[in-house]
Amino acid sequence: MRKNNGYMIPKVKRKTADSYVCSGCGKTLSPRDAFFYVDSCNCAITDNSKPFCRECYRIKYGE
Ligand SMILES: [Zn+2]
Numbered sequence: 001m002r003k004n005n006g007y008m009i010p011k012v013k014r015k016t017a018d019s020y021v022c023s024g025c026g027k028t029l030s031p032r033d034a035f036f037y038v039d040s041c042n043c044a045i046t047d048n049s050k051p052f053c054r055e056c057y058r059i060k061y062g063e
Contacts, residue, residue: 024056037061 020034021027035057036049052060 020051022053022056023050024052024060027053029053 018031020029020031022029022034029051033053034051035054036051037057037060038049
């Protein structure tokens, strides 16, 4: 198993959905624009990960 340096890396999760709704502001996001929180192990983005727009992601999790 690979480890990273503990950075939180925003990733785009591609699923079959055409769009996501930001969990912060409720804005509709295309899959391309959706950011998902990745925890420190960076193992996987689970289905429990909530989508955020870039702005809300930064507010919630920082850079
Ligand atoms: Zn938002």
